[in-house]
Amino acid sequence: MYIRILNRKIHYKKMGKGSPVLFVHGWGENMYKLHKLALLSSKQYCVYTIDLPGFGKSDNPAEHWGVEGYAVMIKELIEKLKLKKPHYIGHAFGSDIGIYLSSRYGNVIDHLVICASSFRRQNKISKSAQVMKNISREQTILRFLYKPIRSLYYSVLHKDSDLLKYPHIEKNFRKIVAQDLSGELRGIKNKTLILWGENDTCTPAIMAYELQSKIRRSGLHVFPDCTHDFPTEEPHLVWKEIEPFLLT
Numbered sequence: 001m002y003i004r005i006l007n008r009k010i011h012y013k014k015m016g017k018g019s020p021v022l023f024v025h026g027w028g029e030n031m032y033k034l035h036k037l038a039l040l041s042s043k044q045y046c047v048y049t050i051d052l053p054g055f056g057k058s059d060n061p062a063e064h065w066g067v068e069g070y071a072v073m074i075k076e077l078i079e080k081l082k083l084k085k086p087h088y089i090g091h092a093f094g095s096d097i098g099i100y101l102s103s104r105y106g107n108v109i110d111h112l113v114i115c116a117s118s119f120r121r122q123n124k125i126s127k128s129a130q131v132m133k134n135i136s137r138e139q140t141i142l143r144f145l146y147k148p149i150r151s152l153y154y155s156v157l158h159k160d161s162d163l164l165k166y167p168h169i170e171k172n173f174r175k176i177v178a179q180d181l182s183g184e185l186r187g188i189k190n191k192t193l194i195l196w197g198e199n200d201t202c203t204p205a206i207m208a209y210e211l212q213s214k215i216r217r218s219g220l221h222v223f224p225d226c227t228h229d230f231p232t233e234e235p236h237l238v239w240k241e242i243e244p245f246l247l248t
Contacts, residue, residue, distance in 0.1 A: 026092025
């Protein structure tokens with residue numbers, strides 16, 4: 001199904017009956033990333049999964065969107081679908097959106113579930129990347145060579161870079177990775193469950209403890225021997241933690 005939000009076509013799916021639950025995937029993914037977990041919850045709830053703008057079958061976001069732009073889109077989606085305070089479950093970037101949404105618009109959701117959020121980044125940059133950053137696009141000799149050189153650089157030295165994978169939303173990505181959501185944590189008033197993988201190398205588990213210390217009314221569970229993709233790898237274990245939490 002599709003719905004138009006902020007002049008953009010958003011692809012979403014609805015399953016089950018009962019109180020609403022909204023699942024929001026991470027950067028570079030789509031609604032099917034959390035499908036198994038959503039399917040489990042649909043036995044008790046009316047579940048909504050979406051393709052975030054820029055991914056799946058949804059339109060691209062506006063170039064100025066950062067985390068706040070995506071959060072406003074989710075708020076508008078909730079209101080337009082007339083969802084009555086859905087529980088919000090986000091993974092990775094979806095959790096970042098949930099943090100901002102809860103801090104600024106917490107009245108539109110009920111419980112918040114954060115899975116492996118990258119709420120703050122160290123913004124480290126390699127020496128080679130710094131060289132690329134310092135090359136002026138306006139230099140006469142390099143003006144016409146900048147894009148192909150840059151493309152070759154990332155394809156050889158940074159094959160897994162999101163800048164290479166999703167060039168259509170590069171401006172959004174650059175803005176998002178520069179954002180630190182630490183200042184939003186104290187503003188979260190929704191009941192919050194923080195879930196993490198013990199062996200997460202993308203967002204180390206120490207970040208989970210930082211979140212718990214700064215978010216009031218929050219609980220934490222770390223899954224032993226699990227990675228960043230624990231909601232996909234162990235959906236039954238994850239739902240076992242979420243199910244009782246949503247009833248509190």
